Amino acid sequence: MRKTALVPHARLPRTYHSRHVLGSTVDAFGAAHWLLADRLPDPGADLPPYDALFVSVHDDGGAEVTELSAVRxxxxxxGRLPDGGFVVASSRARRYEDGNQVQVFDALGRESWTFSVGDAIEHLLVDAAGDLWVGHFDENPLGIRRWSATGQIHEVLDHVPGVAWITDCYALNVSRSVAWACPYTDFPLLEIRPDQEMRVRTNTVRGAKAVAVHGNRVAFLGGYGExxxxxxxxxxxEASVEPTAAGRLTLPAGTPLGRRRVVxxxxxxxxxxxxxxxxxxxxxxG
Known part of the structure; x- marks a missing residue:
């Protein structure tokens, strides 16, 4: 089976390697972002608000660092907003955090908005316009929703017409102008454009955790077991994804992926x- 090696993209400056990585993502423009803290939260313990660093690395390798206070x-x-602000969201919405699950900070690191989007966040991706696309996993099967950065809900996708309810958003891809998703249980490929009817294509690839689309070509990463x-x-x-080939994705050195995060x-x-x-x-x- 053909192997394809990943290409290095962005690296956290070594200055910050002594801090703990709480989260990381890549935005719609290709910049990489990390949320760092002095220590990891204690498992099972109540978490008091903490200070964190938001480190952004751009295409030219330059780093931008912002201090965030009272992160919860x-x-x-x-995520990073187009106006320079920041989004930090808890994947689990605890009862006592109602209304505070998502924190939005301005470009100076000051909290400006808080709201909740629902428990069990699997994916949160900010698009080029600054909207938040949120996909949920099966402990709270809300499907896929699009929110403004001030907590207004713009779009709710909780079922696939003629197929099934979206019980788990396995894969979500948000580019500058369109979102693609591949949800459990039937794993159709959904093409979602704001203010347009969702397009549904049948798909035989099961269990993919990431998807990429270019023109009329698509690639799915991941699956069950091996x-x-x-x-x-x-x-x-028009109505389906037709399989063409399959291979394996490796790290740049050709070694297996192991545990990973994907965007x-x-x-x-x-x-x-x-x-x-x-x-x-x-x-x-490419």
Whole structure:
């Protein structure tokens, strides 16, 4: 089976390697971001608000660092807003945190908004316009929702017409102008454009955790069991994804992926492995 190696994309400056990585992501423009703290939260203990650093690394390798105060998220998802602000969201919404699950900070690191989007966040990706796309996992099957950065809900996608309810958002890709998703249980490929009817394509690839789309081509990363590093290719028709090839995705040195985080952005799938200080990329357009 053909192997495809990831390409290095961005690295956390070594100055900050002594801090703990609480979360990391890549935005719609390709910049990488990390949320860092002096220590990891104690398992099971109540988490008091803490100070954190938000480190952004841009295409030219330059780093931008902002101090955030009174962060509350235990296992955070994060994003960078087009106006320079920041989003930090707790993946689990505790009862006493109602209304405070998502914190929005301005460009200077000052909290400006708080709101809740629902428990069990699997994906949170900020698009080029500054909206938050949130996909949930099966402990709270809310499907996929699009929110403004001030907590107004713009779009609710909780079922696939003619297919099934979205019980778990396995894969979510948000580019500058379109979102793609591959949800459990039937794993259709959803093409979601704001203010347009969702397009649904049948798909035979099961269990993918990331998806990339370029033109009429698509690639799915992941699957069940031994297929955790599978790279399955297909072509888009009006109503289906037609399989074309399959292979394996590896780290740049050719070694297996192991445990990883993934972010889908248009034609790209970004991959991060422990200790989560670097991002690599697979680009379908290449």
């Amino acid at each position: 998220a235990r296992w955070p998802h994060l 297929d955790h590093d599978r790279l399955a290719y297909g072509e888009l028709t 889908g952005r248009g034609s790209r799938i970004y991959v991060q492995v422990e200790p989560y200080t670097a991002w690599c990329v697979f680009d379908l357009s």
